[in-house]
Amino acid sequence: MIFYIAKRLGTGIVLALLVTLITFLLLASSFEDVARTILGPSATPETVTGIxxxxxxxxxxxxxxxxxxxxxxxxxxxxxxxTSLPVADSVVQRLGVTLSIIVPALILTAVIATALGVWAASRGGVADRIAQGVSLVGYLVPGLLLAIGLVVICAVQLKWLPATGFTPFSEDPAAWVRSITIPVIVLMIGGIANMAAQVRGRMIDELRRDYVRTLRTRGIPPRQIVLQHALRNAASPALTVMSLEFIQMFGAALIIENVFALPGYGSFAFNASLQGDIPVILGIAAFGVLLVVVVNLLTDLANGWLNPKARVR
Structure with missing residues (x-):
């Protein structure tokens, strides 16, 4: 197990080095342009060289x-x-806002999608058609359109929730929940559609295996077979999908945060890219790849615990 962890950690470190190096090489060609932007229209070759x-x-x-x-x-x-502010402090502060919408969205997505996929696979019939219908709607409805619709209905017409802005949890927990509700729902829709379909397909395969028939002949209750045996074997691919959903939600935060005026990681990255703020862009890239490496490592460890055969890969 230690060798397995070291191997995965080593792969993550190499990935982080490659991503940050490529980012640095891509930015290097724009150093002079950024210097001219800082100096403004009055920039001369001498002042550009000086900066x-x-x-x-x-x-x-x-x-x-x-x-x-x-x-x-x-x-x-x-x-x-x-701004002359420390990049690390700024990124951590903005990252906290982004994670405050991604983490609840990911947890709710995992719970709802797993329940929906298991229900569809174990019951079949109408339950299966409902689950597939939900997945189809999630695939077809664009997140931006859904965001606008929820703002119009829940914020403008019914006035249940704020249309924009973010309230820190430490200031007012209830206001924090209201401020993240619509962004979390928008992030959840596509994730539930994708993950429920994966869980459903994997559960159907597991319920057709010989060990399930053997358990049934021994009189094991169907609920126990589904939850304790089939679901555990189907959980490994679902965890992989969940890690991919986390990364996808992280990317979607760029749009969501600009739509809802959230001072998060995505809007921070967008503004830094427009300004050509090189230290901030590099810091964002470093934190982003570190987060992806940590999530993938945790996913691999969970898969190794659920399926010992995965440790040999």
Missing amino acids: MQAKGWDRPVLVQYFDWLVHLLQGDLGVSVY
């Missing part, structure tokens, strides 16, 4: 990358070019 030297952007790209990497390992991501 490039002051920022260290005139050095070889690989030297700059390794210097940034050393500071990253020390917890220092530099400061924003435009």
Whole structure:
């Protein structure tokens, strides 16, 4: 098990290095343009050269990358070019807002999708058709259209929920719940459709296996067979789908946060990209890939616990 964890962790570290290196190489070509943007219309070749030297952007790209990497390992991501605020503190603050909508959405998605998929696979008939109908609707309805519709109905007409804005949990838990309700629902719809279909398909395969027939002949209650045996064997692919849903929700947050004016990770990344704030973009890339690596590692560990055969891969 230790070797399995070390192997997965090593793969994640290599992935993180590759992603941050590629990001740095792509940004390197825009260093001079960013310097001109900072200086404004009055920029001259001499002042551009001066700010490039002051920022260290005139050095070889690989030297700059390794210097940034050393500071990253020390917890220092530099400061924003435009606000002069520490990048690490800004990213962590914005990441907390994003996770406050993604984590509830992911948990609710997993619970509802698993229940729907198990119900459809074990009952069949009308239950199966209802589950497939729900999945089809989730696939077909665009998230942006759903967001606009919920705002019009729940915020504008019924005035149940706020249309935009975010209230921290520490300030007012009830207001926090109201502020994230619509974004969470929007993130959940597509995830439930995808995950329920995966759970349903896997559960149908498991319920057709020989060990299930053997358990039935021994008089094991159907509920116990479904929940204690078939569902555990079907959980491994579902966990993989859930990790992919987390990454997809993380990407969808870019749109959701701009629609609902949430001061989160996605809107922060969007604004930094428009401004060409290189330290912030690098910090966002580092935190993003770190989060993906951690989620994938936890998923692999859970799969290894549920299915020991997965540890040999």
